[in-house]
Amino acid sequence: MNQKLTPRSENYSEWYTQVVLRAEMADYAPVRGCMVVRPYGWTLWENIQQALDKRFKATGHQNAAFPLLIPMSFLEKEKQHVEGFSPELAVVTVGGGQTLEEPLVVRPTSETIIGYMYSKWIKSYRDLPVLINQWGNVVRWEMRTKLFLRTLEFYWQEGHTAHATAEEAEAETRQMLDVYYDFAVNEAAVPVIRGVKTEREKFAGAERSYTIEAMMGDKKALQSGTSHNLGQNFAKAFDIQYLDENNELQYAWTTSWGLSTRFVGAIIMTHGDDQGLILPPRLAPIQVVLVPIWKKAAEKEAVLPVARELAARLKETGLRVEVDDTDNRTPGWKFNYWEMKGVPLRVEIGPRDVAKKAVVLARRDVPGREGKIFGVPMEEAPARITQMLDEIQAALLQRATEFRDANIHDVASYEELKEVVGAGGWARGWWAGTSEEEARIKEETGVTIRCIPFEQPEGSGRCLYTGRPAEKVALFAKAY
C-alpha cells in the first residue's frame, strides 16, 4: 500500500489492476477469471443499482427474480442465440450425485427462461406490455478475463419486456438506452455515445442492438450498456402469443437491456489518475472524508470533536461521510490512502484550523496543493462542501468529454483510419461496407465498429473503405 502506482502512461493495464486491488474494490477469487467484489466496490455497485433502479421504476418496470439454471434445450430454441452463446456456457451435468437427464446451463443471460415464462403469462393484449427487470448474476466462460471488465461471473441487471406492437418494442428499446445514457452522463459523469450496433456486433438473437460506448483513459472503447430490440425472434422461439383486439393470435414483440458491473470498470478508467481512483460524487461510497490532524493528546481532544461535529452536520444533509480518526497513521499517509480510494472531497482539520474556526478542503480531481482551499470558515463548510461536490461532478464530466472529443477524428479513407487508430484514437467516417468488409478491417487493424452513432452529420458521403455511396458515419475503435 505504500508504493506508487504504475503510471497510466507506462502500462495502463497494470495501472488498472493495481487501482482495483489497492483501492479495495475487488480481489481475485480462487477460481480463474472470477473476482470477489469487496465492500467498497460493492457499495459503488449498490449506488449504481439505486440510480438505475429508480429510473426503471419511474418508467414503469418491476423487479423479479428468475432461476440461475436453465434447461439446455431452451438455449437451443433460438438459432442465433445458441450460436452466440454456446461457446461460453457453463453446463451442469450432475445434481445430487446423479447424472441429469437434461444438462442445465448456468444462465449467460435470461431471454430464454423469461421467454418461456412470458408464454405462460401472456394470453391477451390486455396482458401487455410486460415490463420486468431482474438484478442478478450470470456466467459466461470467457477465455481472457479482467477484474470488472470481463469476469466469468458478473453482476448486472437485465430488463425483459414484451409488447403488442413492433413500434412499442422499438420505443421501449430506445427509451431504456436513453435511461442508460442519462445514468452514465448525469450520475457517473461518464460521457457516452449512443448508437446502433452493426449486424456483426449485435446481440445474438436480436433484430437490432443499441449501445452506449465510452472512451477509457487509454482511448479504448468500452461498451457500457446495451438495449436490444428482439423483434419476434424469441416470441416465435418460445411461443409468446396473445389474442389482439380482433381476437386474432399474434406474436409479441420483446426487448432486453442490460448494464453490468463492467460499468464499475468504466468509472475507474474514465476518471482515475496516477494517484488512484477518482469517483464521481453522486455515486461515491464515501463523498467526503475528514482527516483530523493532531500531534499531542491535547490537540487530539481539541480537533476530533470538531471533526466529528462537522461530519454529523454533513450527514444530516444526506452526504456520505467518514472521519478517519485512526491513530496509527500519519496525515500524509491518510491523504494518499483516500486519494487511492477516489473519495471526491477531503476535509483536513488540524489545531491551526480549529483555532481559526476553519477547515481545509481538498478536491480529489485537482491533485496537490492546487486542489486545496485553505481557511474555509467552519460555519460555511457544509454549504461549500455541497457546492464543491457539484463542481467536482461537473468537472469530471467536462474533462472526460473533452478528452473523448479530442480523440475522435474524422477520416475519409482507409489510410486515414489506420493512421488514427494506429495512434490510439477513434475514427469516424462514412460507412457502407458489409459484415465481411467489417471483419476484414478488424483483421487488418484490430478495430471494430463500435456503433453507428445517433448523432449524424448532414448529408451523405463515400464509404471510407469501399468508396460506395454512404448514408451514415460509423465509429471505429479498439475495444475492451
Add this chain to the structure above:
RNA sequence: CGGGGUGUGGCGCAGUUGGCAGCGCACCGCGUUUGGGACGCGGGGGCCAGCGGUUCGAGUCCGCUCACCCCGACCA
C-alpha cells in the same frame, strides 16, 4: 488454445557455483513522532505451489502436474 511470466512469512520481493532461508512493508512491545506515504530499539511469524528424481546435501539441478498473471485469437 497459442506465446511469455510468476509461484519463497499476511503483502511485495531477493536468494550467487547446490552448503545455517533472507530483506522491505505489515504485525506485536517500548519510546520519540504526526499539516503530503515518520523514526529508533527489541520481537513473533516459513512443509520455499505440489509430486517425483539426481545428490552426502535441493529454494537452487532435472522431469511431470497444478495455479495465477500478462500478451494474442472469442466476448457484456
